[in-house]
Amino acid sequence: MRLALDAMGGDDAPRAMVDGAIDYANAFPANTVILVGREADVRTAMTRHGRAPANLVIEHAPDVIGMADSIDALKERPRSSILRCAEMLKQGAVDGMVLCGNTACSVVTAQLQLRRIPGVKRAGLLAPLPKPTGHTWVCDVGANNIGKPEHLVQFAEMTAAFLTAAMGRSNPKVGVLSNGEEDEKGIDLTHETLALLRKTDLNVVGQIEGHHIYTTDIDVVVCDGFVGNIVLKTSEGVENGLRKIIKEEITRGVWTKLGGLLVKPAFERVRRRVDWRFVGGSPLLGIDGVMIKGHGRSDKVAVFHALKQAAGCVEGGLIPSLRARFRQPVNAAATSGE
């Protein structure tokens, strides 16, 4: 299997990308990682490691899209590493790609180059949110601003297919994010989405509330990209705020400081359990190819797991299963005369 990695995207690129790619290449010698970016910069980052693994190759792309660039940068710098990754995936030169840079430019490029799987109306970004029993997968967290009921239904179908293909979880429980569980709660979007979902073969729970993401056994939550993005970032904010408050209070006294030293291994396990870096990134579901959008703050651990996640999608046959799911029935009228 061959995976393309945008070596220039992310806050700590190319170093974090190169480091993560080397760790992945060493751990999975049967797979090849193609580092896409400015060859000189990538080589410089690689020299720190001595001899690079044989299953790590460089694909030169002279242009770089920065984290803060607007969509216009795609026109101004047409030979970017983002575009090169997408082209290679489109041409079949790689089986999947991982992009940790500018989200808007990555998502737009992927959609333009790879197009959507026939029958898919909108691509959706999927994110895992950590809870005591594992993760709840939320789609869309920002590929789109608004969503229609038929889009949210497809987000649910695609996420279920992803969980089955890449995570081995069958028949996941699906909820529609709303402001209440009762039928009279919600808005037109949630009601219409639920009505359509109940006509599918999915395991539909109903409308769910924000806290249910973290406190129930629901696997899949669908919402529009504006709301999903706010949920994702609010969650990050609560965790960061709470961690800061805990640290302040533990370091306030001598005994609690001592206790803090003793509980340190427990807190490291907590961090491990809620750490997005160990899960991977956000698959962009619905485009005709495996793409993982990694976090801009990805370090080598995150890059390693994003590559692993991409490989899981390829091995699990995510794209063939999505193609089969959304294949339109042959037009009955057109064939009825035969």
Next chain:
Amino acid sequence: MRLALDAMGGDDAPRAMVDGAIDYANAFPANTVILVGREADVRTAMTRHGRAPANLVIEHAPDVIGMADSIDALKERPRSSILRCAEMLKQGAVDGMVLCGNTACSVVTAQLQLRRIPGVKRAGLLAPLPKPTGHTWVCDVGANNIGKPEHLVQFAEMTAAFLTAAMGRSNPKVGVLSNGEEDEKGIDLTHETLALLRKTDLNVVGQIEGHHIYTTDIDVVVCDGFVGNIVLKTSEGVENGLRKIIKEEITRGVWTKLGGLLVKPAFERVRRRVDWRFVGGSPLLGIDGVMIKGHGRSDKVAVFHALKQAAGCVEGGLIPSLRARFRQPVNAAATSGE
């Protein structure tokens, strides 16, 4: 000052209501609390305390609206404690009210009885979200499902007035909740809200993201009630999930368990800092009277602080300041002939 408290609303009513009211009445002997509800039930809950304080009185209301009842219950049971509270406030028999029961029935009754302050287009529920440096106040968290730009602008104006009147905080920083800070991010609602906000005298920061609620010095965040409700409940969920994970990991080993005992006072301080019960409830801003919507899960501590919050709004002159803020200029055409 006289405050009405719905004695029958909340998961643990009337007991929690009576207990909180007695604590408040003892702490603030100059103020009177009127417990509104089924007299026999309220008296039973009071007997556990021996002699009730003189500044605690009962107002009988025979009907009870349950936590899970739909809006229809208001028609079916017209002599409810919720309605009686609102009537007393409307008639001037009390200066403010605290309702911890059914949110939809409480909000609808308050709006129907008290009407909105002239010039206010929509009432909004305001909620404090805890962060390391204090609280960020978010409006609307569920009085409405959808919001128009002019509603969100008024939510910001009302929240700023509340912070000044009840919390003594002047010139608060205001942000519009969105999926990015940059101008090209956001949706029509956030762009139009921001454009209108910038024409006011408020201290407007711009579009903000979910994590900024918890990690910046922004005081006021506005959004529509659907999104705000999801943000509020997602935050609760993250906190509960994280607390559970921390507990699991600390109790996993002997040394971390010992450390857990030592850090217990620190965790109690953490809990105190993020605990909604010590802040009060959610003021329903925009109606012509002081109303605090308490959490359904309110215990006596939460009820005590909700009453204190209501008193703070009355003492700070919240309603007069809102009336002044939204007073329409006298129609120039109608008076120009004089």
